[in-house]
Amino acid sequence: MSDGVEARDNEEKPVTRFSRGRLSRGRGLRKTTGCLTCRKRHVKCDEVKPVCGGCNRTNNVCHYDNKKSKTRVTQSSTRDRVENATPLQAEAEVSEDIGSTFDQLNNEVSALMTEPQAQNLSQENQHTVTTISNTTPCPHRDNYSMLDPEVNTPTDNNILNRVADFHFTHAIANLNNRGAPSTTSSNHNVENATARWVGLLFQDAVMQNEGLWNMNFEAEGFNIFGNSVAHSPVDSPELNEQCDLDRAANSPENPYLSERHPVLGQDQILEKRSWISESPIAILTHEHIAFETFVKHISEWMDLFDPNKSFAIHVPHLAVHNVGLMNAILALSVRYMSLNPSMKSMHKFAPNDALQYYYKTLHYIQQAMQYDTYKTSLELVATSLIISTYEMLDGSSKDWERHLHGVFWIQRSQVIHGDSKGLRQAVWWAWLCQDVFAAYLEKRKPFTFWRPTRNLDELSPHELAARAVYYFAQVVGYCAFEEVEAGKRDVLPRIARGTALRESLQLWRRHLTVEFKALPLMPPAQKEVFEPLWIHPPAFGVAMQLFHASNILLSLHCPILGDLRMYSNLRKSLNESIRAICGIAMALDDFASSLICSQCLFIAGLPLESPEQRCFVLGLLDRCRQRAGWPIRSLSDKLMNTWRSMD
Template sequence: MPVTSSGASKSRKPRPSRARGLRTTTGCLTCRSRRIKCDEQRPRCATCIKSDRECRYASSTNAPVSTVINESTPPAQASASPALARKSIRSDTQFTNSPELQFDSPFTTGSVASIPSPNSAPYEWYDLLAEDAIQNVAKYNLNLDVDKPRLSQRESPEREEPALDPQLRSPDQDTNTQLGSPPNQISSPNDSQRLPPILLDQWNSVENIPLTEDELVLFQHYLAVVGPILDLCDPTGQFSRVVPRLAVHNLGLLKSLLAVAARHLAALNQPSSVQPTSDSNIVNPLINVATQYYYETLHYLSQNLNQGSYSKSREIIATALLISTYEMFDAEGQYNNGAWERHLRGFFWIQRSQNNNGECKDPLRRAAWWAWLRQDSWVAFREGRRVLTIWRPLRRLDDLTPDELCLRIIYICGRCIDFASTESVKKYDVDTRIDQGKKLTQAMNDWYNILGSSFQPIYRPALPASDSFFSPIWIHPPSHAAAIQTYHFSRIIVAINEPSLGGMDDMRHRQRLLDDSVETICGIASTHQGKEIPSAMINVRALYAAGLAARDPVKQAGVLHLLEETLEVAKFPLKSLLQDLTTHWHAQQ
C-alpha cells in the first residue's frame, strides 16, 4: 500500500473485482464473449451488424437461442402448438435448429452510417417522393401546374408551429400554395365540405372524410381488388379491413389509397396492344387521376411530416406501403434505380425507424412488413441484388400456425434470392456456395415437412385435359396455394444457382426436382384460382421461375402459354417477361 511522506498509509477507495461488477450481463452473447460494449438492440445489435457477426441473446431460462421468442411473440401456450397437433409423432428436437433461424441477415444497403436516423428517415423518404413526382410529369406529359423547385424541398423539421393538414384548414385559407392545382382537376369536395368539426390531433379527424362519387368508385375498387392483393397472405385482412377505416379519418392515407386504386384501374384498362413504353401521346385518363392523387398525398406529407406523432404512426406506414404499390403498378420492367426500387428502399428506412418487422405486435405494421418483403423480393430477384432486410425470425416452425407458415416461406424465399444474387456469386467460393445451398434446401424441406393437410390439393386429376399441357392442382385456401408456389419458386432458384460436384447422378436428381416444381407451379396456375388477380400476381412470378427451369420444348411452350394468360389477368408485370424467357431458352441451346 502506498504511503505518504509522513509515513502514514493513504486510504484507497475499494474497487470492484474484475470478476464481478465490471462486466455487463444484459448484452448479446457475442459481445459478451468478445468483451466489448453492446447497445442491446434486437434482433441484432449495432456491433454485430457492423462486424457481420451472428448476434445471439440468452433467454431467461438459458435455453438455446433458436428457441428464444422475441417480444412480439404471444406467451407460450400450455397446450401443443398447431404444428405439433398436426404431427403427433416426431422427435422433440426436430426443427429446433432449422437453418432459416440461423441465416445471416446481410446488411444489404452498405454501412450502418448509410441508413437515415429514425428521425430523418421520413424526410429522406419524402425526398424520394418529390423526385419521382416531378419525373412522372415528364413521363406521362401531364399538364400539371407544379412548382418544381418548392416540390423538391421538404419542410424544415425545425419549424416551431407545424402546419395543419391543408384540407383541415378554414375554407378561406389557400391550400394549394405548394403543389398548385391542375387545370383539369378531378371532382372533389371543396375545403369547407372536407372540414371535420373535431380533430383527434392535427392530422386525424373524428368524423369520416366525405367522398365524391368518383372517389367512391375508386374506394370500392381498392376494397374489392387492391386490398386483397396486399392481403393474400394475411388472414386478418389489414389492408382490406383496417386501412380503409383509417383512411376515412386521415387525408394523406386516403389520397394514397385513391392513387393506387386509380393506377391499378388504369393498368386493367390498358389495351393489350398498347404498352406503357409506347411513343403514343395517348394517356389513359385514369393515369391523370392517379398522378393527381399522388401529388395530393405528397402535399399532405409535406405539411405533416414535422409532427412527431404522425412520423411514428400506423397511418404513415400504410401510406408508404400504398405508395410503393402505386410504383409497382407504374413500373416498366427494368427496376434498377427506378421509382419502385427507390421507394422499396425508402419504406425499408421507415420500417427501421419504427423498429417494425415480421413478428412485431401490431398486426398492421406486421402485415405491411410482409407485403413490402413480397415486393422487394421480386425486384431483388429481377435485379440480381440481395433483399433489403436485416431481420430474421426468432420463432421456430413448431410454434407457427398454418397462416404464419405461409409468411415464413416468404422469408425463406428472400434468403434464396440472396443466394442467387450477383453479390453472393462473386463473394463466396464454390465450397461455401455448396454449403449455403444445402442449408437453404434443408430450410425449405423443414418447412415443407411440417405442413398440414390444408396445403395439400383438394383436387388433382391423374391426367391433364386434352387442351392443357399440365394437370391442374387446386389448393385451398388461396394463401396456402401461394405458399406452395413460393416454395417451388425458391427451390428452383436454389437448384439452378447451386454449384454441382456430384456428377451425372446429382444432375439427374436436380433435374427431377426441377421437373416436379415446374409441374406443380403450372398445375396450380392452371386452376380457376389462377384467374383471380391476387393469385395471378403470385402465379406470374412462379411461372417465370418455372420457365427458367423448363428444358423440354413442349413444357416451355406450355409455360409460355400459361404465363401469357396469367399476365392478361394480373396486368403486371409487363409482357417483357415473355421475351425474357424466350431469350433465356435460346441462350441455353
C-alpha cells in the same frame, strides 16, 4: 564510439525520396472548375467568362460555381465528423453546413427550371433558410448511413438528387416549427428515416418536371384535416379529450388491437387531432369508384398472406379520416384502372389522372411531418406501402426499387418486422412480397435482414404460408449477382450455404399441415401438358409454388460436387418442382395470387427445353397477366429472350 554516433545520426536523418514530379492519382488530376453546364454535359470547358466557348456555341445558359471547391471540402469534413459522432452531435455538425450550400443549390435548380418556376423556388428557398437558421439543428441526407450499416451511399452530385435534397430540407424545416426534437436515438432514427423517404418522393416529383410545380393546393381548399368540419370538433372538446384519455388508459391486451390504441400523453392526443379528421372525408362520385376498387380488388394483392385482411378492412377506415392515406389510395387505384381499361366502371380514367392524387399525397406528408405522432402512425406506414405499390405499377424498376428501400428505412427505424402483429406486420409481409420480386429481376439481395425468432412448430398454417416468402427471399439473396461472383472465387462456402438453405426448406415442408395438400379436382376434358393441382386457399398454393421455385433456383445456382447419380437426382428434383408450380398455376384463377404465381412460373420456365412445355408456360403467364393487369412489361417476353440466349 565514433561509429555509434555516426550510426545514431544516420537513424535520425529523414529518408529523402525522389519522384518524377507527378501528382498523386488520388488528388490533383481531376479538374473541379469549369461552368456547371459543361460539367453536366461531361464536355471540356475553356472557362472563358462570363460565357464559355461551349455554351456560346450551343446557346446554353453559362453559370459558374465559385464556391464548389470550398463546399466539397466542407461536406467531406462534415461527413467525417458525422461518421464518428452521436446522433445528436451529427445533427448539429450537418446543420452547420446546410446554410452555406443553399446559394449554390438555388443556382443549380434554377438552371433546370423555367423562369417563373425559378422565381417561385427562390422565394420559397429564402424562407426555408431563415426557418432553418432560427430553429434547432436538423438532419441531412448524407448522414443517413448511420441508420443502417448496410446502407452506406456516398454523396450523389446528380442535380436531380440535390433538388430532392432541397425539398427534403424544406420538409425537415416544418418538423422544427413545433417544439424541440426528441432526444432519444430511436425517435431520431424514425425522424431521419421518414424524412429520407420524403426526399425520395420529392425527387420523383421533380423528375416528372410538371404537376407539383403548377398545383395550387390553397386554391383547391386542400388541408391536412380533410374538410372544414375537422377544424372544430362536433362535440365538447373536454368530453372528447376525456374519452381519448380513457381509451388510451385501457389499451387492449390483444396484440392485433393494441397498436390501434397506443398509450399517449395528453399533449400527444391533442397533437394527433391536428392531422386526423374527426368527421369522414368527403370524396367525389368518381373517387368513390376508385376507392371501392381498392377495397374490393387491389387490396387482395396486399392481403394475400394476411388472414385478417388488413388492407381491405382496417386501412380503408383509417383513410376516411386521413387525407394523405386517402389520396395515396386514390392515386394507386386510378393508376391501376387507367392501365386496365377493360375493367367495368362508370368512369374512365386517363393515365395522368393519378398524378394529382400522388402530388396531394406528397403535399400532405410534407405538412404532417411536423407532428411526431404522425411519423410513427399506422397511417404513414400504410401510406408508404401504397405509394410503393403505385411505383410498382408505373413500370420503372429503379424508381420502384428506391421506394422499396424507402419503406425499408421506415420499417427498420420503427422495428417493424414479420412478427410485429397487426397492420404493421401486414405491411411488412406485403412489402417483402414486392421486394423479392424486384430483387430477383434486378439480381440483387432483398433489403431485409430480419431473422425469425419463433420456431416452425409455433406457427399457424397462415404463418407457415408467409414463412415461405421469407425462405424465398433468402434464396433470392443467394442468387444475387454479388453472391454468384463471390462463389466463383470460393466454391466450398457457397456449396455449404446452398446446402443449409435446402435443409431449411425441407424442414419447412416437414412442418406443413393438411391444408397444404392438394384437394380432389375434376379431371380436364382433354389431356394437358401438366396435371392440375388444386390447393385452397390460394395463399397456401402460392406458398407451395414459392417452395418449389426456391428449389429450382438453388439447383440452377448452387455448384455441384458429385457423380452422375447426383446429377440425375438433381434433374428429377427440377422436374418435380416444375410440374408442381405449373400444376398449381393451372388451378389458380384468383386476382390476389397472380403476381407471385407469375414470378414462380417464370422461374419454372427457365430450365425447360421441350417446345410444348415452353408454349404451355407462356400461356399460363399470359393468363396471370390478364387477371392481374400487371406487369406492364410481359414476363413472357423476358422468358423467351432467356430461352433464345440458351439455345
